[in-house]
Amino acid sequence: MSRKLPLADGETCRTACARALIRSGVDEKTGEVLTCAALAERVGWCADLVAGMTGALLDGHWNTSDVDTLAGGQDPGGRKLPSNAWMALRRLGWTVSCEVKVNDRIVRMAQEQAGRALRSVKWRADLVAGVLAVWPEDPNKRTGEEWDAVRAAIPGGEHLPSSVIRSRTRQITSFERNHGRRPVDVFELEPTPRVARMLLLAACDGQQAAIERSAIEPTKALLRLQLPTRPSPQTYRDWTWVECSITLPPTVPANAVIHLPTLHIAGGKVRTDLAYTHPVPKIQRTGHTVALGVDWGLNTLLSTGAARLHDEGQITDLGAGAQFRAAGVLAKQYRLRRISERLHAKTDHYDRLADPSLDSRAATLAEEIRRVSARRSNLNDALAWSAARWAVDQAVAAGATVIYLEDLRSMEAGGMGRTQNTRLSQTVRGQIADHMRHLAAEVGIAVVTVPPRNTSKHCPACLTSLRHRKAPDRPTVPGWKWAICPGCGWQGDRDQG
Incomplete structure (x- = not known):
């Protein structure tokens, strides 16, 4: 199929990702129908081979010199390194051997995965090096000059x-405290990363994998890939082609061009991260006349208000917000957090006792912690998508072409008590902001983050400094939720104002 996406005027292409499940496969050589478990087993054998080679590459190059060489973007001959990680590693001569029989495309996937990990650690290495270079006298409180x-x-x-910067300082x-000295660099501070069991088919070509969208059923796609028939293949005859039918999620448009996915095992099933490219409206950089402002809250997670900029420079609000x-949902989130804290406290107590008779109980607690963590993760993900979808729908309904979002993704709450600080710091603001950009790009709406300083200080009508009170029926009790303007008399919810 053609990989070139036709675009109309005012459109641009965008690549996104969708998740799908592969339920079965067919071995082309024998005609055997592979069940979900059998397919997961064969994909797992291949993923284990890739993970082993990836781990060997990371162990051999997890150091400052090699990471700087890769990040420098030039090979020893002065030529520019390719953007593909596996090609860059081959240009540098960083390869790996395998004791069993694998084709060159399997090695590519290992090099791609290792190259991405080595490229991503460069930012952390520079960050830790900068923090270590100007270590403060008091790590708990830097002066202005030290900042x-x-x-x-x-x-x-x-x-x-x-x-x-503070989180890296605490890590160092x-x-x-544990070793009696500070680390030399991030590679001493952090161990070699754990290698995920997955297949990056995007690093392969048609000799290892191919995908085609069905012309008859647009919601179906056929994935063909080579998989081993045994855990340790000794010859190329131990590799066979397997056909897998994929039901595309409804989020994948009918005119989208699909790409080779990433396969991984989860819950004994083969799941795919399917990349696709589709046309979307171009986002305007200037000329916005209708905007949606989004402010963060605690119990009221998001507050929005739309405004219009007129030709004469006047700004008027559109509706009440x-x-x-x-x-x-937040109450359930806090309840799961408390359960997780109690389970961790009990596990730490068992570790201190060091009683072998408690090992079975500790294993049970570890499994329960994993389940609670999974529930918290799923709840946070669902909440982030729901909040982002709601905000983008508000912008579409108001006819806005830009969303202004208060940038609180990295805020660390303080001064409000232990419980309130934890609740504020664990809000999924970063996920909501990322999902909001993703969904807004689908409809051609720009998302701009603005500094949070003074966003709730001034009156939205006359820009006078507001007085914050506890509630509208308690105008003399100091608080933070209700705002009253001493100038024009405006009053309303602080976040919405």
Whole structure:
């Protein structure tokens, strides 16, 4: 099929990803129908081979010198390194051998996965190096001069959230407390990353995998790939072609061009991360006249208000705004957090006792912690998608072409008590912002983050500094939820204002 996407005027192409499940397969050589479990077993054998080679590559190049060489973008001959990670590693001569019989495309997947991990660690390496270079006298509280110095020592540090620097400082302090000295670099601070059992088919070509969308059923796609018939293949005869039918999710448009997916095993089933490219409206960089403002809250997770910019420069609001309330979901989230904290506390107690008779109980607790963590993760993901979808729908309904979002993704709450600080810090703001950009791009709406400073300080009508009170019926009790303007008399919810 053609990989070139036709575009109309005012359109651009965009690549997204959707998840799908492969329920069965057919071995082309024998005609055997592979059940879900049999297919997962064969994919798992191939993923184990790739993971083993990926781990060997990471172990051999998990150091400052090699990471700097890869990030430098040039090979020893001065030529520019390719953008594909596996091609860049081959240009540098970083390869790996396998004791069993595999084709070159399997090695490619291992090099691609290792190359991506080595490229991604460069940012963390520069960050840790900058923090170590200007270590403060008191790690718990930097002075203004020390903040300026550490930001100057980190590439792009002037735009880096303070919470990122503080978290790395705490990590280094913990290492120093355990080892009696500070680490040399991030490669001593962090172990070699765990290798995921997955197949990056995007690094392959038609000799290893191919995918085709059905012309008869647009919701179906056929994936063909070579898989081993045994855990340790000794000859190429131990590899056979397997056909897998994939039901495309409804989020994949009919005119989208699909690409080779990434396969991984989850719950004993083969799941795919299917990339596809489709046309979307171009996002305007200037000329916006209708905008939607989005403000964060706690119980009221999001507050929105639309405004119009007129030709003479006047700004008027459109309607009374709206609020996304998720008190019930957040209450469940906090309850799961408390359960997780109790389980971890009990597990730590068993570890301190070091009683072999408690090993079975500790294993039971570890499994329960895993299940609670999975529930928390699923709940956060569902909440983030729901909130982002709601905000984008508000923008579409108002006819807005831009969303202005308060940038609180890295905020660390403080000064509000232990419980309130934890609730604020664990809000899934980063996920909501990412999902909001994803969904807004589908309809050609720009998402712009703005600094949070003074966003709730001034009156939306006359820009006078507001007085914040506890509630509208308690105008003399200091608080933060209700705002009253001493100038024009406007009053309303702080977040919505």
